[in-house]
Each structure stands twice: as structure tokens, then as C-alpha cells.
Amino acid sequence: MYILEVANGAQHPAQVSPVLPADFRNITVKRYVFRWRPLVADCELYKLTITGSDDILGLVALIEHPAEQRIEIKLLTASSENIGQGKQFDRVAGCLIAFAAQEAMDRFEDFPAISLLPKTNLKQHYMNHYGMEDSGRQLYLEDIGLFNVINEYLA
Numbered sequence: 303m304y305i306l307e308v309a310n311g312a313q314h315p316a317q318v319s320p321v322l323p324a325d326f327r328n329i330t331v332k333r334y335v336f337r338w339r340p341l342v343a344d345c346e347l348y349k350l351t352i353t354g355s356d357d358i359l360g361l362v363a364l365i366e367h368p369a370e371q372r373i374e375i376k377l378l379t380a381s382s383e384n385i386g387q388g389k390q391f392d393r394v395a396g397c398l399i400a401f402a403a404q405e406a407m408d409r410f411e412d413f414p415a416i417s418l419l420p421k422t423n424l425k426q427h428y429m430n431h432y433g434m435e436d437s438g439r440q441l442y443l444e445d446i447g448l449f450n451v452i453n454e455y456l457a
Contacts, residue, residue, distance in 0.1 A: 303400075303456050305352065305359065306392040314352045314391070316359075318401040321347040325358065334361055335379045345376050350397055359384055360394040364402055371410035372442075373402050375418035393455060399432055400455035403448045415444035 304313040321329070331337055345363035352359070363377040379385075380394040399416070406414035417440045420428050425441065428434045432451055434441035443451060 303397050305350075305394055305397065308389055308392055316350055316393075316397055317353050318348050318350050318362075318398065321349050321358075321361070325349060328358060329361065333382050334358075335382075336377060342377065348398070348401065350394055350401075359391060360398050362398040362402060364405065366409065368410075370415070371406075371413050372415040372417055373406045373409070375399065375402050375416060378418065396432065396451070396455045399443075400451045403443060403452050404456060407448065407452070413444065414448060415442055416448065417442040 303316050303318070305316045306313055342363040345365050347361065347363050349358045350360040350362075351357060358381065360380040361377070362375060365374040365376050367374060375398075378395060378398055380389070380391075383390050384392075384394045402416045403414075406416050417437075418428070418434075419440050425436075428441050429436060432443070433447045434443055435447065
């Protein structure tokens with residue numbers, strides 16, 4: 303897994319790991335859009351960092367739905383400096399989506415899937431960029447789409 307430094311094209315090895323209680327000191331609304339602690343009480347929360355660094359570049363909150371063999375991406379964000387045209391690193395959201403996809407594959411071997419409820423202005427972006435399928439309110443990945451996002455971002 304790697305992220306790409308936009309300014310020079312350098313690849314930096316990255317990792318996803320669970321958010322620790324001490325991490326919440328640095329997870330501010332200004333940098334990560336949401337007040338994460340109250341929103342993720344029922345979720346598994348993970349962070350993306352450059353390997354060997356403590357700086358959190360992105361966050362994802364996951365909810366497992368075993369009966370549906372699906373993991374829901376409840377919240378997903380890159381840090382403020384990694385969003386939009388002037389972003390420092392690319393592939394942050396893709397790595398987090400691929401991590402969720404890999405978790406679904408590890409947990410639900412038969413028919414794994416991931417889903418998310420996107421903001422309206424991001425729906426088409428998720429479909430075009432990550433191959434997500436439209437199911438009405440939610441987008442999802444399963445089968446070959448799940449494999450494709452894993453191969454693209456975790457390989």
C-alpha cells in the first residue's frame with residue numbers, strides 16, 4: 303500500500319491501523335471535517351499513516367453487517383491538506399476503501415461486499431474513480447469490483 307506525493311510523484315509506503323484513544327487529541331474538526339468521537343461510538347475506526355509516521359492522513363469508520371456479509375463505510379475522510387486540487391498526497395481515500403474491501407474479504411469469504419452512503423456531490427466520483435455500483439441511496443462494491451479496488455490500492 304502506498305500514497306503518492308502529488309508535487310513530485312514520490313510513492314510513500316502507507317499503513318492502516320486502529321485509531322487509539324490518544325489519537326483523538328489530534329483528530330480535529332478543522333483537519334478531518336467531523337467531530338469523530340461522538341459519531342463513531344458503534345464503529346471500528348481506522349487511520350491511514352505513512353509507515354513510520356504518526357501523522358494521520360485519513361480516517362475511516364466501519365460497521366460490520368454479518369447477516370449481509372457486508373462492511374459499511376460509515377464515515378470516510380482525508381485530512382484537509384489531502385482534499386481537492388492542492389492536495390499533498392493522492393490515494394488516501396482509495397487506500398481506506400481498499401482496506402475496507404480487504405476486511406470484508408477476510409471476514410466474509412463467501413460473498414463479501416462493502417457499501418457507503420455518499421454525499422450527493424461525491425456519488426459520481428466514487429462510481430468513476432473506485433468502480434462503485436449504484437444501489438439507490440448507497441453505493442457498493444462486490445465481486446470483481448472488490449478485487450479491483452484491492453489490487454489497485456493494496457498491492
